Amino acid sequence: MALEIERKFLVNGEFRDEAVDATRIVQGYLCSAPGRTVRIRTRGGRAYLTVKGSAGPEGFSRYEWEKEIPVDEAEELLKLCEGALIEKTRFIVKQGDHLFEVDEFSGENAGLIIAEVELKSEDEQFERPAWLGEEVTGDHRYYNSFLSGNPYSGWRC
């Protein structure tokens, strides 16, 4: 059983010049029930089906299972997904010993930028980049599965 330990933050500032990689991601959810999500993702010419379990009480750890699948099959499966598809560019930024994944959303979630850092344990220390804003780990509104049903463009209405 693979556990994912990560902390999630909003981004306030310019991070793009520090990025070592940028990839376009399109993803959707076959389901996003409490306790389990099934995600279809295309990313840089490859595609994946991912199952995630529920987060722990503080939102850090989630069971995650992933399989690569053919891109044309992923495109068929994306048509079955609920809600809106999520479109974003993922930038990779190195800071000290850690890699930050910074997702800049487009489409209906334009304006939202979220950074995630993966950790080996829930209390592991890491160097904070200057552009790292408020922590939103465990806040369900920033789950991509929530955004597919409740896009960021509607939050400010």
Added chain:
Amino acid sequence: MALEIERKFLVNGEFRDEAVDATRIVQGYLCSAPGRTVRIRTRGGRAYLTVKGSAGPEGFSRYEWEKEIPVDEAEELLKLCEGALIEKTRFIVKQGDHLFEVDEFSGENAGLIIAEVELKSEDEQFERPAWLGEEVTGDHRYYNSFLSGNPYSGWRC
């Protein structure tokens, strides 16, 4: 896109002596939203993840996508499934040019026996076995995904 065309019937009578194969199946649903189900199944030492789309208006055709996955991973994924797991024995019965899959449920769905025949088109003719009962094609109560949340043992209360 693979389409599954099948008709489904209740079973009234003895079919086991005619079976050419019998396999134990355990399955669960990561989700069973209208329009899409994601199923995890173990069957005779192998395991599969299957996505099914919604049925056509008469319940005959459903989009279906399936990948074989390792059995140990399927067992982890079954723990994430909603509702009760479905346990059944699948018998294969040849009748004329067709194969009938006859599912005899156990556990919370004991007493229920359903036969399915796969067809090349929605109007293809087939020879009816003597034990074939009422047609229930398209009746959502006989979907395994419905049974996992509403087991047959509770129907008669």
